[in-house]
Amino acid sequence: MSRELKGIAIILGVYLVGEILSRLIGGFMPGSILGMILLFVLLQYGVVAEEDIKGVCNFMLSNMMLLFVPVTVGIMVNYTLIAEDWIAISLCVVASTAIVIIIVGLLQQTLSRLWKK
Amino acid sequence: MEKIVTFVEQILHSHIFLLTLTVGLYYAAQLLHRRFSYMIFNPIIVSSLLIIIFLRTMNIEYAEYFEANAIINFLLSLSVVPLSYLMHKNMNRIKEHKVSILISTFVGSIVGVLSIVVLARLCGFEEAISLSLQPKSVTTPIALSVSASIGGIPPITALAVVIAGIFGNVAGAWIMKVCRITDPVARGLALGSASHAVGTARALEMGAIEGAIGGAAIGLMGLFTAIVLPVIGAVI
Numbered sequence: 001m002s003r004e005l006k007g008i009a010i011i012l013g014v015y016l017v018g019e020i021l022s023r024l025i026g027g028f029m030p031g032s033i034l035g036m037i038l039l040f041v042l043l044q045y046g047v048v049a050e051e052d053i054k055g056v057c058n059f060m061l062s063n064m065m066l067l068f069v070p071v072t073v074g075i076m077v078n079y080t081l082i083a084e085d086w087i088a089i090s091l092c093v094v095a096s097t098a099i100v101i102i103i104v105g106l107l108q109q110t111l112s113r114l115w116k117k
Numbered sequence: 118m119e120k121i122v123t124f125v126e127q128i129l130h131s132h133i134f135l136l137t138l139t140v141g142l143y144y145a146a147q148l149l150h151r152r153f154s155y156m157i158f159n160p161i162i163v164s165s166l167l168i169i170i171f172l173r174t175m176n177i178e179y180a181e182y183f184e185a186n187a188i189i190n191f192l193l194s195l196s197v198v199p200l201s202y203l204m205h206k207n208m209n210r211i212k213e214h215k216v217s218i219l220i221s222t223f224v225g226s227i228v229g230v231l232s233i234v235v236l237a238r239l240c241g242f243e244e245a246i247s248l249s250l251q252p253k254s255v256t257t258p259i260a261l262s263v264s265a266s267i268g269g270i271p272p273i274t275a276l277a278v279v280i281a282g283i284f285g286n287v288a289g290a291w292i293m294k295v296c297r298i299t300d301p302v303a304r305g306l307a308l309g310s311a312s313h314a315v316g317t318a319r320a321l322e323m324g325a326i327e328g329a330i331g332g333a334a335i336g337l338m339g340l341f342t343a344i345v346l347p348v349i350g351a352v353i
Binding site: 011012014015018027028029030031032033035036037038039040043044050053054056057060061062064065066067068069070071072073074075076077078079082085088089090092093094095096097098099100101102103104105106107108109111112113115 | 139140142143160161162164165168169172173179182183186189190192193194195196197198199200201202203204205206208214216217218220221222224225228229232233236237240242246250253254256257258259262272273275276277279280281282283284285286288289292293296298299300302303304306307308310311312314315317318321328332334335336339340343
């Protein structure tokens with residue numbers, strides 16, 4: 001039995017438990033985020049060995065950008081919803097994203113230099 | 118002749134073809150990106166545009182394409198789980214900065230929502246549009262559920278989330294260079310907070326620490342925004 005298979009089984013299992021928890025709390029947090037938190041706890045307490053999921057995690061993380069393509073292609077249907085305003089709306093989103101990058105980046109950088117912790 | 122046309126049509130509409138189209142064009146776009154590493158050659162933008170043009174030309178409905186690529190959407194949700202491995206591996210680094218990370222992300226979630234409120238008013242958008250754009254910096258599954266609960270229009274939110282993600286992925290590194298944000302923790306946190314998993318994918322290319330912090334930022338930003346949004350909505 002290969003290590004990759006074990007890794008896939010662990011990740012799917014954790015996601016499944018996250019999904020169950022998500023439904024139990026009425027969908028407030030998605031199952032994937034709860035699964036991420038759960039696997040993190042399991043790794044921290046040594047319940048899941050880092051070695052078992054390392055290969056699968058690295059593979060998934062290094063190819064993550066591909067997974068956004070179908071959602072992005074969805075622009076071809078959704079853009080009609082904002083047809084008249086699409087430039088203004090896109091600019092708002094872009095400007096706000098830039099503001100968040102700058103504020104979070106500068107704040108974090110300043111705080112870590114100030115406190116060194 | 119007619120038989121050949123029907124045959125080709127059947128192939129073009131098959132799941133295996135539409136799935137190969139996604140993976141194949143993305144791979145090709147990545148090769149192009151390696152060759153000419155300009156911002157506009159971002160593999161997500163190039164491959165999505167080519168796919169949109171192809172589907173339009175061939176008269177293939179988006180719903181059909183989306184169904185054929187269901188496995189990729191499943192993997193998209195699943196790919197959030199392995200981020201915990203990165204967080205675990207870089208836990209020492211995260212622990213050193215835990216207080217500042219919590220403060221910066223919390224401030225980021227407020228700034229992300231308030232800046233949309235202000236910009237949307239300046240542009241004179243309807244309230245529903247503003248509400249739809251507010252959760253834009255959060256990972257898709259959280260953004261959609263939050264949007265629906267505050268009275269936004271989920272498909273517009275999905276679009277805003279994609280734009281925020283791609284913008285951070287494409288221009289984030291440049292913005293941080295201009296603003297002299299050089300600290301790896303700050304870079305990862307900024308990209309993950311503003312542009313969720315798409316930004317984190319870019320952070321991962323910068324380094325393991327950037328990627329791990331980005332992963333943590335996705336979870337924190339989702340949590341904080343879900344809490345902050347209804348409060349801001351009630352105050353304003």
